[in-house]
Amino acid sequence: xxxxSQSPSNKVTEKGKDVELRCDPISGHTALYWxxxxxxxxxxxxxxxxxxxxxxxxxxxxDRFSAERTGGSxxxxxxxxxxxxxxxxxxxxxxxxxxxxxxxxxxxxxxx
Amino acid sequence: xxxxxxxxxxxxxxxxxxxxxxxxYETRDTTYYLFWYKxxxxxxxxxLIRRNSFDEQNEISGRYSWNFQKSTSSFNFTITASQVxxxxxxxxxxxxxxxxxxxxxxxxxxxxxxxx
Numbered sequence: 662x663x664x665x666s667q668s669p670s671n672k673v674t675e676k677g678k679d680v681e682l683r684c685d686p687i688s689g690h691t692a693l694y695w696x697x698x699x700x701x702x703x704x705x706x707x708x709x710x711x712x713x714x715x716x717x718x719x720x721x722x723x724d725r726f727s728a729e730r731t732g733g734s735x736x737x738x739x740x741x742x743x744x745x746x747x748x749x750x751x752x753x754x755x756x757x758x759x760x761x762x763x764x765x766x767x768x769x770x771x772x773x
Numbered sequence: 774x775x776x777x778x779x780x781x782x783x784x785x786x787x788x789x790x791x792x793x794x795x796x797x798y799e800t801r802d803t804t805y806y807l808f809w810y811k812x813x814x815x816x817x818x819x820x821l822i823r824r825n826s827f828d829e830q831n832e833i834s835g836r837y838s839w840n841f842q843k844s845t846s847s848f849n850f851t852i853t854a855s856q857v858x859x860x861x862x863x864x865x866x867x868x869x870x871x872x873x874x875x876x877x878x879x880x881x882x883x884x885x886x887x888x889x
Contacts, residue, residue, distance in 0.1 A: 694876060704864065704879035720876070752818065759875050761808070764818035 663687065665765035667753050673771045674743055682738045682768045686755030693736050694762060695728060699749035707751075710736065711758065743772045775800045777867050779880035786855050787888050794850045794883045796865030802826075804870040807841065807848045808877065813861040824848065855887045 666685040674680050686693050695707040706720040710730040721727070725744075730736040740747055750769050754762035776799040786792045798807065809821040822832065824841050832839045836853045852859055862884045866877040 692875070696877070703881050704866075704877075706876040706878070709876050717876070750816065754818075754877075756875075759870065761820055761823045762875075762877060763820060764810075766815075766817045 665753055665755050665763055667751075667765040667768050669768060670766065671769045671771075673773065675773055676745060677742055679739065679741045680743055680770065682740075682751050682770070684736045684738070684753030684755075684765060686734065686736070686753070687763060689757070690755035690763075691733070691758050692756045692760075692762075693730055694754045694756075695736070695738050696752045696754065696764075697749045698752060698767070702749075704752075707738070740770075743770075745772050748772045775802075775867055775869060775878045777865050777878055777880035779863075779865055779883050781883045782881070783884045783886070785886045785888060788857060789854050791851060791853050792855055792885065794852075794863050794865075794885065796848045796850065796880060798846050798848065798865070798867045800867060800869055802869040802871040806868045806870065806875075808866040808868070809839070809848075809850050810864045810866060811861045812864065812882070818864070821850075852885075855885075857887050857889050860885060860887045 668683045691712045693710045696704055697707055698704045708728045709717040725741045728738045748771050750767040752764055752767045754764045756762040778797045805826045807824045811819045811821055829841050838851045840849045862882045864882045865880045868875045868877050
């Protein structure tokens with residue numbers, strides 16, 4: 662079956678621009694997570710969606726980061742006014758409720 | 774506060790050797806889950822195993838085995854007869870069921886290099 666997909670695979674942007682990263686979870690998975698992997702910070706949790714509940718945004722590093730999940734499926738992570746420290750690999754994962762998370766291939770973001 | 778420690782940053786072994794990757798965790802929850810993920814050079818995180826806090830039985834899957842000991846808060850991972858394809862970064866992770874979110878707290882990873 663199809664796994665978690667993410668687009669784009671790579672994104673290069675200029676400092677100050679906005680970017681949108683997309684995640685398509687595994688069909689039927691009610692939970693969706695965003696993580697960030699960077700050299701300095703390792704793997705860190707950003708945000709969690711579960712069904713129609715309000716998202717857990719406790720991991721978002723600043724108010725420049727936001728995410729939405731439409732129709733309980735596709736999710737978009739938006740970073741406004743990008744900074745060089747936002748350069749990282751952004752990973753999406755999905756799971757059935759409280760079950761094992763399966764990860765997508767990630768989006769590698771480079772902010773120049 | 775929750776924490777996962779992987780003290781071994783890098784390990785190199787010669788093919789066919791056995792290798793153990795250490796993981797020590799901290800949590801105040803009584804119900805939690807422990808995971809191992811593999812990240813090969815391609816970059817994608819591959820799920821290997823999930824254990825809940827109430828199940829301390831060791832598990833074996835082919836050349837892989839896991840030793841979970843609550844008394845020492847450890848969840849170690851052993852690869853027997855290592856192969857070059859085992860070269861990757863391995864992450865141990867914890868999720869706390871009590872929070873409801875089940876987001877993963879990762880260790881810093883252990884980079885394993887298997888030399889042919």
